Amino acid sequence: METPALPIPEARTLVPPSLRGVLPLLIAIPALVLFQWSLQGSEFATYLLSVVGVNIILAVSLNIVNGMTGQFSIGHAGFMAVGAYIAGYCSLQLKEVALSFLPVAASDQVLFTVALLVGGCAAAACGFLVGLPSLRLRGDYLAIVTLGFGEIIRVVVQNTDAFGRALGLSGIPQYSSPGMVFFWVFLVVLAARRIAGSSHGRSLWAIREDEVAAEAMGVDTTGYKVRAFVFSSFFAGIAGGLFAHFVPIINPGSFTFVRSMEIVVMVVLGGLGSTTGAFVAAIFLTLLPEGMRSLFGALGTEGSLAQRVDQIRMPIYGLLLVVLMLARPQGLFGTKEIWDVLPRWLPRKRRGLA
């Protein structure tokens, strides 16, 4: 499709071309180190930020399948469980190992990264398995297969001795830190944005808009769908691994259908297809219960309502979904990114779909 060349001026930057590819990394890593350093000593903030980060990874990665490709997957917690259990198991096995040529802390982080990657790859393999039925199944049917897959994983974990059955896995070394979590947040956002803007992403958008037409135009729909699943589940596995390394115990109860739905709510609230939307919605929905708890605490409703926050969270999520679909079915941002909806006087990033 030949469009008349849009008058987009070549971005004037001071960055030499040789640095452009790695520039985000060069900025992100020192920022994260600073961030990590500023958090020392406040355990609650550390915990909360880790949870927020894990939820962002989950939401942004699910958005690749649900939002960009339009394949509704409601079993994301299953992939997270695979990552959490495999990475946790790896770390437990590697507990005694130390890379002697490195200082202890660095050696731990290297082993942690290895465990995370193993967990992520295991989840990606599962994503491949789930993506394959998308050869033949569409829409609701595929959604129900992903749901079934998530439940199967939960039952398998519950019946495996190595994974502690219903009691779960405990004693996983607590290697995870907000710096590490947000490094992966940075990676998943970067990857999602790069995909959205690439020709690969265009194919995903095409599948989302009209699968039959996309196929007619020569898009290898199955291939792209399976790849989207693999990619998304890899990051879900990483999120699971990170989660396993900062909570004291992981058990099958953490990865139920309800958990999957929480992630779906985040993606839908943010807008199916909007990476920054998923990002913002994940932060908002994770901090909302905490905010409500402190609000009720401050209002002095003698703790009863403040304690009920976790109870009323799920009904509120449910009503939120209904109201959102009725009032604003495209979510907060639709398929736009946050910089597209900023006030007009702020510079726009670029024109067009992505």
Place this chain on the structure above:
Amino acid sequence: MAQLLQHLINGLAAGTIYALVALGYTMVYGVLKLINFAHGDVMMVGVYMGYATAFAIGREARGSFLGIAAVFAVAMLGCALMGFLIERFAYRPLREKPRLTALITAIGISFALSYGFQLDIGFLPGASPRAFPEIIEPTEWLIIGDRDVVVWNWQVISFLIAVGLMVGLQYLVFGTRFGRAMRAVSWDHRVAALMGIPTDRVIALTFMLSSGLAAGAGLLYAIKDTSVSPLMGLYVGLKAFVAAVIGGIGHVPGAVVGALVLGLVEEFVVGYAASTWRDAVAFGFLILVLLVKPGGLFGRVAAEKV
């Protein structure tokens, strides 16, 4: 041999209850092409309505035929009304939107109901399971040998009700004017409206029918299980949905066959393997069926046109 027979009977009994819930899924899907995720939770609300009624009419009246009829009537009518309200205010405004929006709404309603009922504010029942009053005294209806095989009266009753309802529904869909309207709406609701069919009314009635059925099925389930809890709808509903998909969703006899097959498979897993694997096997079976026949056992995959 006797053990096998007993498993067969138990599996069929479990399957009939799934079948009753699955019929509701199938009817709504058939007409609207919507997976009504909240169906199981409507069932749960119906069970609680029946529970409240059974207590309201007192212990003596509970065992009588009139008492049982009252419990079923209140639950089924109450649920039909609720189904109407849900359809009117949550699904109807979304009818021209992509199907995904309605699915997300349905999931939202399901969560609002099942978790809303876990609160213990006001009249809401709270999260802990409760014992369902015995409105049908469980008695052994048939005993073979030295209690090798036992058939309970509720198993027979629910089997007969399920078969009766299936035949009734099949007649309703293929033998009445309303059924013809339903099929027309299912085929293409815009053209059906052009032909003078009151589509909104047909859809609303279908919803009420399916919700009322769900309440009846839920009561049979509660009689069998003797306990009720706000989360029962989520899992019974999920299983019934699996059954409907196995049979080919939108196909009335298919839902019943799918449910019976699922009930038997689950019962054999519990009987000969381990009960903890039951859910995994149910979903594994579903995936297997869908891989071989993407439209379910009886369903057909509609060719998509551009």
